[in-house]
Amino acid sequence: MGPALLPLLLIALSSRSLCAILQGTDDAFAHLSISQYDYVIVGAGAAGGVLANRLTEDEATKVLLVEAGSRYVFKERTTLLRKLTRGYIASDYNNTNIEIPWLAPVLTHSQFDWNYTTVPQEGMNNRSISYARGKVLGGSTSINYMIYTRASKDDWNRLASTTGDDGWSWSNILPYAKKLENFQPSPNVQNATSKFSVADHGTDGPVGAGLPQVSLAIDQLGLNAQQELSSEFKYNQDVNSGDMIGFSWTPFAIQDGARSNAARDYIQPVLSRSNLDVLVDTQVVKVLQTDMDGSTPIVTGVQLTAGTNEKRYNLTATKEVILSAGAIGTPHILLLSGIGPADELKKLGIESMVDLPAVGQNMQDHPLLTTNFQVSSNDTLDNLSLNTTLQAEQLSLWTTDRTGDFTLGACNQWAWQRLADDDPIFGKSNVTDPSAGLTSPHFQLIFSDLYIAFGGGAFPEGHFLTLISNLYTPMTRGSLTLNSTDPFTHPLINPGLLNDEAGFDIYTMRQALKAGRRFLAADAWKGWIVAEYGASANATSDADIDAYIRKNALVVNHVSGTVAMGKSGAMGRGAGALNPDFSVKGVKGLRVVDTSAFPYIPASHTMVPTYILAERASDLIKNSTLSSPPSSGNSASTQLAAPRLMFVLLALASLIFLTL
Structure with missing residues (x-):
């Protein structure tokens, strides 16, 4: 049965409320009013979730949040596991898989993943690299590794300088960083006060965060190695203090032993608001021009559909459309809409609405490399892969009270390092x-x-112990271009990994691996680490190391920069596609709020910086006078004209809820 034949489905996710989550069906589309929503937000990830929450704080503001992926499949908190190459995959992708931190790896290549792939990367031996992006309520916050870093003072101050907007400086974004955070270190965390700075955190926000609550045998060894090599690896009490440099404990968006994400923290708590609707399983294929203001297009319409062969519908917001579909999805939509480099669009027969060369350019990501070391101890997390009895015990612990090894993320400790100032x-x-x-x-x-x-x-x-070395300041810039005018055909994704002309990226990846080897060669590890394991062990010369990197490196999946902010006004290829307030240059009524807006990729995991972007964007939008009403007419061929009938829908939701 196709999606268009399914009945309207309104799902209540909590006993407190009847939430307006609509599945993309003909019935659902028929009940969306053409003029009912002030804002249509495209994408329910880190940015879209924040915007939906904050904009609907005003009861007079009505918002539709559209998500291409699914809602969670809510079932009992049990998961059947089967062994899969030393990892574990659930028999059914339900909310438990998303909630259990330890199961983050199984979400990649699942039904919750867009499953993008790059074009062959010259700097990586012409390999095509898999790109994981979340296609589910919560977006990539629902499938990522939950690492919680804000980025450095200097990253934020550079954003302020690049955009000419001091509102993006560290001192001005810090209140937003604290506003969104609910940092609560578990009582199980030993010596917690030495692992973070209380003054640097918020404790009343929606996003749960904390430190690993399970101590590992390597933790003390790591601390001993840091003290031994303190001249190179200084101790950093808190990576979120604004200075990221040094060896520190790893904070995660994990609270009470479960994943903290945009769906749980921003969307679900406000589903009872009558001024918020969430439409899932629905893809926005383009934005639509609805009027002109002099020579400037007003773009407050969207075209959406439930699937490749399903009917398409046009919907107009009374104020603005906000694209939060991510650094791949957002430029894809803009290009399909005729907003981008006019010469490139013309080749595909797409009429140019606005010649905006920066759209799809400036793509950046963080290259990643794994290196394995065999250890003498049998007290490692490999046991969780090998021992089925232990797996069952740990699952029971998590299911019962959210404790145990299933609460762990990728690591308890890490180091963020710089090349020496006098590096050659x-x-x-x-x-x-x-x-x-x-x-x-x-x-x-x-x-x-x-x-x-x-x-x-x-x-x-x-x-084993695995060293993961990642480049966080790439010089490489890539691009996203259209592969087809079919919105269901993935675009051409070319981040240009490890392919900068100067050779900085491959050099820094090499230096990172060498630094990791030095750390693991400290006396503290003697008797624990047996030897480097696998092909990397034979990579000793610079040429060998570079060859190993190019053959094995992947990405951290932090794609950014494809609809970058710049200073207000200028529209050239290097000037950015967005003004500092996220408004798209050359049009009115359209904004972009997501990781594509960063002109420089943050030297950080990107989830929290995106939350911060969206928190400030919400205030900018609330205070904006830029919003323009759409034309009373619309040239689109198919409109949503039926009344909303919310009372009837809520009654239907009540009946469905009683049958769940």
């Missing part, structure tokens, strides 16, 4: 330090207590 790479005429400043890292080292190989392959028996 900075002596090259074509290299200027791409970092934002001294508080911003060039690379990251993650120390994981088990064997990890993101690229797949055979998994060995034994016990």
Whole structure:
């Protein structure tokens, strides 16, 4: 049965409320009014969830939040597991898979993933790289590894300088960072006060965060190694203090042992609001021009559909359309709509609405490399992969009271490091330090207590430590372009990984691996680490290391920058596609709020910076006078004209809820 033949479905996710979550069906579309919503938000991820929550704080503001992916499948809190190459995958992708932190790896390539792939990457031996992006309520916050970092003072101050808007400076975004945060270290965390700075955190916000609540045997070894090598690896009490540099404990968006995400923290708590509707299983294929203001198009319409062969519907917001579909989805929609480089669009027969060359350009991501080390101890998290009895015990612990190893993320400790100021790479005429400043890292080292190989392959028996080394200040810039005018055909994604002309990126990846090896060669690890394991062990010369990196590196999935902010006004390729208030240059009534807006990728995991963007964007939108009403007429061929009949829908929801 096709989606269009399914009945309208309104799902109540909590006993407190009858929430307006509509599935993308003909019945649902028929009950959406053409002029009912002030704002249509496209994408229910980190940014879209924040915007939907904050904009509907005003009861007079009506919002429709549209998500291409599904809602959660809410079932009992049990999950059947089966072994899959030393990892575990649930027999059914339900909310428990999303909620259990330890199961984050199984969400990649699942029904909750867009399953994008890059074009062959020259800098990675012409390999096509898998790109995981969330296609579910909560977006990528529902499938990522939950790492909680704000980025550095210098990253935010550079954003302020780049956009000419001091509102993006560290001192001005810090209140937003604290506003969104509910940092509550578990009582199980030992010596917690030495692992974070109380003054640097918020405790009343919606997003749960904390430190790992399970101590691992390698934790003390890591601390000992840091003290031994403190001249290179300083101790950093709190990576979210504004200065990220040094060895520190890893904060996660995990609270009470479960994943904290945009769906749980921003969307679900406000579903009782009568001025918010959430439409799932529905893809926005383009934005629509609804009027003109002089020579400037007003773009407050969207075209949406439930599937490739389903009917398309046009819907107009009374104030604005806000794209929050992510750094791949958002430029894809803009290009299909005729907003982008006019010469490129013309080749595909797309009429240009606005010639905006920056759309789809400036793509950036963080390259990632795993290196494995065999250890002598049998006390590692590899046991959670090997021992089915232990798996059952840990699942029972998590199901009962949200404790145990299933509450863990990828690591308990890491180090964020910079190249030395006098590093030879900075002596090259074509290299200027791409970092934002001294508080911003060039690379990251993650120390994981088990064997990890993101690229797949055979998994060995034994016990391991995995070093994950990531580049966080890439010089490479790539692009996203259309592959087809079919909105259901993925675009051409080319981040240009490890392919900068100066060679900075591959050099810094090499230096990161060397730094990780130095850390793990400290006396503190003697008797624990046996040897480096696998192909990397033979990579000793610079040429060998570079070859190993190009053959094995992947990405952290932090794609950013494809609809970048710049200073107000200018519309050239290097000037950015957005004004500092997220309004799209050259049109009215349209904004972009998501990771695509960053002109420089943050030297950080990107979830929390995106929350911060959206928190401030909400205030900018609330205080804006830029919103223009749509034309009384609309040239679109198919309109949603039926009345909303919310009373009838809520009654229907009541009946459905009683049968669940």
